[in-house]
Amino acid sequence: MSQKNSLINPHGFTILELLVSSIIMIFVFTATVISYIMLDGMWRDDLTLSELARETTIAVEKVTRGTQANAGLQAAKDIVLPLAGASADRVDYKDMNNVSRTFYLSGAKIYTGAGSPILSNVQSAAFDNNTNKTVKIDTVASKHVVNRDIAFHLQTSVKPRN
Numbered sequence: 001m002s003q004k005n006s007l008i009n010p011h012g013f014t015i016l017e018l019l020v021s022s023i024i025m026i027f028v029f030t031a032t033v034i035s036y037i038m039l040d041g042m043w044r045d046d047l048t049l050s051e052l053a054r055e056t057t058i059a060v061e062k063v064t065r066g067t068q069a070n071a072g073l074q075a076a077k078d079i080v081l082p083l084a085g086a087s088a089d090r091v092d093y094k095d096m097n098n099v100s101r102t103f104y105l106s107g108a109k110i111y112t113g114a115g116s117p118i119l120s121n122v123q124s125a126a127f128d129n130n131t132n133k134t135v136k137i138d139t140v141a142s143k144h145v146v147n148r149d150i151a152f153h154l155q156t157s158v159k160p161r162n
Contacts, residue, residue, distance in 0.1 A: 059119035
């Protein structure tokens with residue numbers, strides 16, 4: 001058997017073998033980088049959405065159940081809203097002790113009557129007066145991430161106990 005017909009090449013790899021292996025490595029590396037970029041974007045979107053959901057849920061809980069300094073809508077005796085079916089970006093009410101309270105939207109934040117913001121990045125907020133003496137709260141919060149907006153929509157109804 002001659003040296004040329006042998007399967008073992010003592011001189012290393014041929015240029016064709018190096019070229020093919022380099023192309024395969026470039027494809028694998030490119031696929032890995034693209035996957036990482038896509039998964040990173042999905043992770044950022046999910047993280048932003050979960051932050052918005054948490055912040056919006058806490059804010060709506062503060063409106064319905066109240067904060068330390070502000071009784072919520074569940075404890076309201078008298079709620080002032082537009083006529084049934086209409087909506088507003090503000091709700092005024094009196095709590096059990098006849099103290100006037102309010103929550104309102106100003107700019108991109110929801111505030112308590114004391115002027116303390118309870119939610120930022122608000123796209124829209126509406127307090128609707130239903131005919132069955134419940135207040136419907138409709139809130140949309142959004143944040144801009146990289147080159148798109150992520151929004152979270154939360155809707156709930158509150159029936160005052162009093």
